[in-house]
Amino acid sequence: MKFGLNKATGERIRPEPGLFAVCPFCEAALVPKCGGVRIHHWAHRNDKMCDRWWEPETEWHRSWKNVFPAEWQEIILPDKGTGEKHIADVCTSHDLVIEFQHSPINPQERITREKFYKNMVWVVDGSRNKFGFSRFMKGIRHFEYIEKGLFRVANPEEYFHPAWLESAVPVIFDFKGSEPGEDSIVMKNLLYCLFPIRVGKYVTVAEMPRETFINSAINGKWSLHVKRFIDELNREKQEWQIRDAALRLGLC
Ligand SMILES: [Zn+2]
Numbered sequence: 001m002k003f004g005l006n007k008a009t010g011e012r013i014r015p016e017p018g019l020f021a022v023c024p025f026c027e028a029a030l031v032p033k034c035g036g037v038r039i040h041h042w043a044h045r046n047d048k049m050c051d052r053w054w055e056p057e058t059e060w061h062r063s064w065k066n067v068f069p070a071e072w073q074e075i076i077l078p079d080k081g082t083g084e085k086h087i088a089d090v091c092t093s094h095d096l097v098i099e100f101q102h103s104p105i106n107p108q109e110r111i112t113r114e115k116f117y118k119n120m121v122w123v124v125d126g127s128r129n130k131f132g133f134s135r136f137m138k139g140i141r142h143f144e145y146i147e148k149g150l151f152r153v154a155n156p157e158e159y160f161h162p163a164w165l166e167s168a169v170p171v172i173f174d175f176k177g178s179e180p181g182e183d184s185i186v187m188k189n190l191l192y193c194l195f196p197i198r199v200g201k202y203v204t205v206a207e208m209p210r211e212t213f214i215n216s217a218i219n220g221k222w223s224l225h226v227k228r229f230i231d232e233l234n235r236e237k238q239e240w241q242i243r244d245a246a247l248r249l250g251l252c
Contacts, residue, residue, distance in 0.1 A: 001049075001087075002057075002065070003074050004030045004042040012070075015042045025076055025087055026050035051087045053113060055103055060125050060178035064100045065089055067214050079116065086116060094220035095119055102128070105163060114168050119223055121170045124161075126192075127177030133188060135159065136175065140187075149207045156203045160194055165203070168196050170226055172213060195226075197233035199240050204233060 003012035004021025013021055015032035021042060023030050028050065030042040039062050044050065055061070065073045068090045075091035078084070090098040097120040099113065114120060127133060139159035143151035156165055164171045173192045191213055193206040216222040 001030070001042045001074060002062070003070075004032075012074075015040050023050060024074075025085070051085075053086050053109070055101065058102050058178060060102055060174075061089070061100050063178070064123060064174075068092070068098070068218065077117070084116070086113075088117065088120075092217055092220070094223060096121065096217055096220075096223050098123060098217060101125065104161075107163060107166065110163065110167065121172060121193075121217075121222070121226075122164070122167065123172045123174055123191075124164060125177060126173035126175045133175040133185075136173070136192070137187065143205065146204075151205045151207065152202045153205050154201050156194070156205075160203075164194060167194070170195055195230065195233060197230060197237055199233065199237045200244070 001023070002014060003024065004015065004019075005011075005024040005027075006013050006020075007022050007027075012024065013019060015021075015030075015034055017032060017034050019032050021030045021032075022028060023042075023044060026044075028044055031045055032040070033043050034040045039057065039059060041057060049056075072090050072092050075088045076085055077088050077091060077097070088097045089100050092098070097117040099117070099120060100123045102125040126136065136159055139153075143153050146152055153159065160173075171194045173194065175192075176188045189210065191208050191210055193208065193213070195204045195206070197204075213222070216225065
């Protein structure tokens with residue numbers, strides 16, 4: 001964790017040799033890990049993380065979290081009904097949760113997390129599995145351009161990892177990974193957002209510069225635009241279902 005809790009002052013503090021803090025989540029004592037290899041962080045004494053949804057942090061996680069204000073990072077969110085709580089990677093002041101996912105996730109956990117956070121977006125490290133950048137690049141020429149960075153994609157199973165295709169929230173793929181500096185391949189510097197809602201065999205994908213996503217998450221426009229767009233996709237889906245049913249019945 002980046003932040004431990006100073007119990008005396010109630011402040012969130014960063015790790016430094018000799019500092020003491022407790023875990024803001026479970027209140028166990030934490031140890032500052034300030035070696036030269038891994039990113040400085042707080043760890044539990046037994047090295048086990050108390051929130052089972054927590055993923056061991058990589059440079060990729062940390063650099064993503066750091067584009068957002070510190071007070072939005074590592075936010076404990078409780079479910080008022082059940083008392084269950086989890087640490088969101090980022091929760092903006094507009095109540096958008098952003099979860100950064102580096103490792104594969106099992107579908108059940110993905111569904112549970114989406115239901116818990118509701119207004120959320122995944123940012124997935126797309127650089128590290130067989131559905132990586134080269135496979136995506138081979139597929140992108142089959143994407144059908146709609147308008148302004150929007151594409152309609154038939155048979156998305158060929159280009160996107162199946163774990164994310166059933167997601168109920170937008171999933172952003174970041175193919176740049178944690179390589180430092182600018183990548184000469186322009187498309188690695190872009191983000192690809194897979195929207196929920198399939199219309200027939202098509203999904204919709206938006207290509208966008210990183211800054212577009214980051215700025216709209218910060219200024220609060222992301223959730224508004226996504227909601228409006230998903231409403232539109234739902235309307236399209238209904239129209240498609242009506243047309244499809246009519247075709248099946250031989251009515252047109
Ligand atoms: Zn803890």
